[in-house]
Amino acid sequence: MMGLIIGLTYASGVVEWVYEELTAPAWLLSTPILTWLWIAKTMWMAFILWMVDRFGHGWCRWASMGLITLLFAASGGWITGFVILRDLSVGFYAILISWLITVATMLLIGRAHKAAGILMWPVFVWTTYMAVVSFELMRLNTGLQLAGL
Structure with a gap:
């Protein structure tokens, strides 16, 4: 799947x-x-999903697994909006949704499995970086004017 995405982008x-x-x-x-x-x-998210599925406990386990699955779908949304449609706004809103799901996952996943909660930090950092990049690309290329930016 990743090879397909890389090939598609090039x-x-x-x-x-x-x-x-x-x-x-x-x-x-x-x-x-x-x-x-x-x-x-x-791959890191897949590992976290496996950890929560294998070692997680309580209702948080199922909720965390659902949120991580939504993160995979949101990644697909960004790829569709940005890579396939080449729409900066759709790409930004897709990564913004992904960021919100990432935050919700981080708030919950530590209750299901502490190590998985810690391992979500790189995903959060990456998603935050991509959200800022997507916003900047949208701002710089669509004439979006914000006070002080």
Whole structure:
């Protein structure tokens, strides 16, 4: 699946679109780094899901597993909005939803399994970075004006 996503981003011209056609923030990571971090985040989330499924307890176990599953779906939403549709607004709102689900997961998952709660921090950091990147791309390329920005 990840190979398909990577191939799609290169074959569809999204890389050229982002790095050559759009105005991007100077702190945007390079494509290979973004790609490998996205893959690592996805595998990390799968590991956390396994931990919660295998070792979690209580009602929080099921709720956490549901939220992590929603995170996978939200990642698909960002890929659809940003990579396939090339819509900066849809991409931003998809990653914003993903960020909100990540926060909800972090608030709950530690009750199901403490180590899984700690392991969610890199996912939170990554999702926050991608939300800020998506916002900046949208702001810089759609003429969105905010006071003081």
